[in-house]
Amino acid sequence: MVSRRQWFMRFLLRSLTQRVGRVAVATFSVTIAVAIVVSALGLSRGIRDKLGHELKAYGANIIVTSPAGLDQREAEEALSTMPGVDEFTFQLYGSVMAGSAGSAVSAVSEVAAIELIGMDIDESKGWKLAGRLPLKGAGEALVGSDVQAALNLELGGALELEGEKFSLVGFVERGGPEDGAVMLWLPDAQVLLERPGTVSAALVRAEPGGLEEVVGGIRRALSVAEVKTLRQVARAEEIFLGKIELLMGLVSIVVLLAASISLSSTMSATVLERLKEIGLMKAIGGTRRGIGVFFVSEGTAIGVMGGVAGYLLGVLAAMAVSKGAFGSIIIVPAVLLPLGVALGVVISVVASLVPLLGALRCKPSVILRGE
Amino acid sequence: MLFILLRQSFTNQMKAMFLMFLSVAMGTAVSASLVAISLDVQGKVSRELRSFGANITIEPKVEGLAGLAGQRRFLSEEDIPKAKTIFWRHNIIGLTPFLELEALLEVAHSGATSKRKVMGAWFDHSIMLPGESEPFDAGVSSVMPWWEVSGSAPGEGEALVGVSLAQELGIKSGDTVRLMGRDLRVSGTLSTGGAEDGLLVLNLNELQSLSGNEGALTRVMVSALTTPMDEFAYKDPDTMSKVEYEKWYCTGYVTSIAKQLEEVFGGSRVKPIWRVAETEGRVLERLTVLVYLLTLAALVAAALGMSTTLAASVLRRLDEIALMKAVGADRMGISIIFLAETFIIGLAGGLVGYLISLAAAHYIGVEVFGSALDQKGILLPASILSALGISSLAAWLPIRRALMVKPAVVLKEVH
Structure with missing residues (x-):
């Protein structure tokens, strides 16, 4: 004798395997709906990280200064171990006497004090460069566009700073104070200004979320320094990221709602198709409970298959979109897998139960006659 | 005759028709609202980016x-x-x-x-x-x-x-x-x-x-x-x-x-101010591409979702088609009935979907950017036409298959 449970399983298996077309359609629609929801949610979760990375180019959001100068090694140790600090760079400011040490024709007739900035000159973004960036320790200088215009300098020429000759390899226009200054690599500037191991400022880039804690931490670690947040960058960034996150979140909700409604109508349509089957089951003695359990199990099976496939497809879609937009893939959190499966199961079960309940109330003969 | 058949088809199958309509409307709504957002996202975001200063x-x-x-x-x-x-x-x-x-x-x-x-x-x-x-x-x-x-x-x-x-x-x-x-x-x-x-x-x-x-x-x-x-x-x-x-x-x-x-x-x-100008340009470009790609994904998903619902609905009526054939309807006549049906559903679904998308896009624009999105009028004909196109195509393929089979085979299989 075959037990009741075995009958049930055989019935379910048959239903799933023998009408492949119908099951395929249902599973496919669950897959599509879950995929689009997972990719939209995944993207909205990862967007802060990706955009934050782009916004880094707006520059430092904390600036640490000290009138007397900071000890470079001490500051470096404090900042590199500070949690929440993404990156930092040091600058040294000073003023030097300059003259153009060019050919005999443009012999130095004027000498003037010029602002000098010692910095890490490895940034390729954020300014318009003519020529190239200077190499470290090679006696090369980068000149701001205002200085270039004022001294009528040319690429390949030389500039005399405090009597020392520097060759001009590049001119930059930045739209900021650098335009009126000469820039050297930090070690070169420290030598020229006779301030070895000293920096005037540390430009710190911290994660926008925990700015206040980082500021507090730096204040404790470097007691002589004045620590300021560059509010322009910090606040605009926080507001901007919040808005974009909200946009993505709302888009995800719209997608979620539309996908759920659309999916439940597909599932209902496939159940409508089987009303006659329900009539037949009732006619040969199926209880309402038995038929209900049968349909719920079937819906669950379809929901799980579609949910898993949809999650995988959604992860791939989110990766592709992120690759296209940001040039790097996004990691979709794994918590969306149970979420996607749950979405698939709940919708397919609910959507098949609604028409089913109606059908179960009818007399088998009515359904079988097709009225 | 065609009109009577259509009317009967809609009244007899209220539920099925409503489900098809719902699926088309939702597909259109999500596509049209995402397209509306992607058309205006550049303008809105560039205004937001101005908060980073001059x-x-x-x-x-x-x-x-x-x-x-x-x-x-x-x-x-x-x-x-x-x-x-x-x-x-x-x-x-x-x-x-x-x-x-x-x-x-x-x-x-x-x-x-x-x-x-x-x-x-x-x-x-x-x-x-x-x-x-x-x-x-x-x-x-x-x-x-x-x-x-x-x-x-x-x-x-x-x-x-x-x-x-x-x-x-x-x-x-x-x-x-x-x-x-x-x-x-x-x-x-x-x-x-x-x-x-x-x-x-x-x-x-x-x-x-x-x-x-x-x-x-x-x-x-x-x-x-x-x-x-x-x-x-x-x-x-x-x-x-x-x-x-x-x-x-x-x-x-x-x-x-x-x-x-x-x-x-x-x-x-x-x-x-190059730092601001360059970062702004790059962020703007990347966000725009992101929204475009997401819209594309949603369009594909919506089209697939709509076509599966419609295909499922037509498949389930194979016996009806066979019966029509058996009582002497020609292929042309049957196609017209089914296509007219999907046409009405596509039209209604596209229109309602467009209206929903208006509300959704407006809400998102106000909520996120504080001002309504600039909604392009072209989206109305575009949503209705694409809803019509997709639903006709989705219905046409199974119908064509159905028309090719012999009535006797189908009718025997189903009953």
């Missing part, structure tokens, strides 16, 4: 070492309204002038004197533009919304003290400072997180008359909506052909807007 500075031209050595040259206040007469005037959404000087500052209660930087700025200042009825806000807050004044903005005979300066000299609100022979009451403190924290700030026009520099400015900060820089934009305008130059000049690049501003401000040198 992207163009106007300064006096420096000539010779004298300029660097601090022998000031000035811009003229009279030139400010001209900024709103250039080709890209509507893209200039904020501008504000400054005058920076060094002067001897004396604190009344302590008697301390020191040479300090003093700045004149406009607070809550509007200017009238030629040919415009609305005044244009040229105050500091239009370009630098992060300036925080505690107390009140400096009026006649008043000054604002930057927080670092206030701390250093021990000045607080209500104290008196002496500048260029005039007593000024401290109306509050200014906190910006930038260099302004160390300055004394006066109303621009007061500083001009105090220092005898009537109508003079040392800097104008401009906030302009720009087109992201592309490869063409980085070409040197001096080496462009006439056609290229015209194209460059009439595109809203930050460089071409700067060039146009330089033309109207006498004796000026106008520079993009």
Whole structure:
């Protein structure tokens, strides 16, 4: 004798395997709906990280200064171990006497004090460069566009700073104070200004979320320094990221709602198709409970298959979109897998139960006659 | 005859038809709202990005070492309204002038004197533009919304003290400072997180008359909506052909807007603030691509979702088709009935979906950007046509298959 449970399983298996077309359609629609929801949610979760990375180019959001100068090694140790600090760079400011040490024709007739900035000159973004960036320790200088215009300098020429000759390899226009200054690599500037191991400022880039804690931490670690947040960058960034996150979140909700409604109508349509089957089951003695359990199990099976496939497809879609937009893939959190499966199961079960309940109330003969 | 068949089909199968309609409407709604967002996202986001501050500075031209050595040259206040007469005037959404000087500052209660930087700025200042009825806000807050004044903005005979300066000299609100022979009451403190924290700030026009520099400015900060820089934009305008130059000049690049501003401000040198301009361009481009790709994914998903529902509904009526054939209907007649059915569903679903998308996109625009999205009218015909196209196609394929089978086979299989 075959037990009741075995009958049930055989019935379910048959239903799933023998009408492949119908099951395929249902599973496919669950897959599509879950995929689009997972990719939209995944993207909205990862967007802060990706955009934050782009916004880094707006520059430092904390600036640490000290009138007397900071000890470079001490500051470096404090900042590199500070949690929440993404990156930092040091600058040294000073003023030097300059003259153009060019050919005999443009012999130095004027000498003037010029602002000098010692910095890490490895940034390729954020300014318009003519020529190239200077190499470290090679006696090369980068000149701001205002200085270039004022001294009528040319690429390949030389500039005399405090009597020392520097060759001009590049001119930059930045739209900021650098335009009126000469820039050297930090070690070169420290030598020229006779301030070895000293920096005037540390430009710190911290994660926008925990700015206040980082500021507090730096204040404790470097007691002589004045620590300021560059509010322009910090606040605009926080507001901007919040808005974009909200946009993505709302888009995800719209997608979620539309996908759920659309999916439940597909599932209902496939159940409508089987009303006659329900009539037949009732006619040969199926209880309402038995038929209900049968349909719920079937819906669950379809929901799980579609949910898993949809999650995988959604992860791939989110990766592709992120690759296209940001040039790097996004990691979709794994918590969306149970979420996607749950979405698939709940919708397919609910959507098949609604028409089913109606059908179960009818007399088998009515359904079988097709009225 | 066709009409009767259609009416019966809709009344007999209310539920099935409603489900098809629902699926089409939802598919259209999500696609149309995402398309609406992607069409306007660039404009909205570029406006948001302006909160990162000015992207163009106007300064006096420096000539010779004298300029660097601090022998000031000035811009003229009279030139400010001209900024709103250039080709890209509507893209200039904020501008504000400054005058920076060094002067001897004396604190009344302590008697301390020191040479300090003093700045004149406009607070809550509007200017009238030629040919415009609305005044244009040229105050500091239009370009630098992060300036925080505690107390009140400096009026006649008043000054604002930057927080670092206030701390250093021990000045607080209500104290008196002496500048260029005039007593000024401290109306509050200014906190910006930038260099302004160390300055004394006066109303621009007061500083001009105090220092005898009537109508003079040392800097104008401009906030302009720009087109992201592309490869063409980085070409040197001096080496462009006439056609290229015209194209460059009439595109809203930050460089071409700067060039146009330089033309109207006498004796000026106008520079993009490259850090801001470049980052802005890149963020804008990436976000736009992101929204486009997401929209594309949603369109594909919606089309697939709609077609599966419709295909499922047609498949389930195979026996009906067989029966029609058996009683003598020709293939043409059957196709017309089914296509007319899906046509009505596509039309209704497309229209309702469009209406839902209007509401959804409007809500998102207001909620996120504080202003409704610019909805393009083209979306109405576009959504209805694509809903019609997809549903017809989705119905047509199974119908064609159904028409090919023999009625006897189908009818035997189903029953």
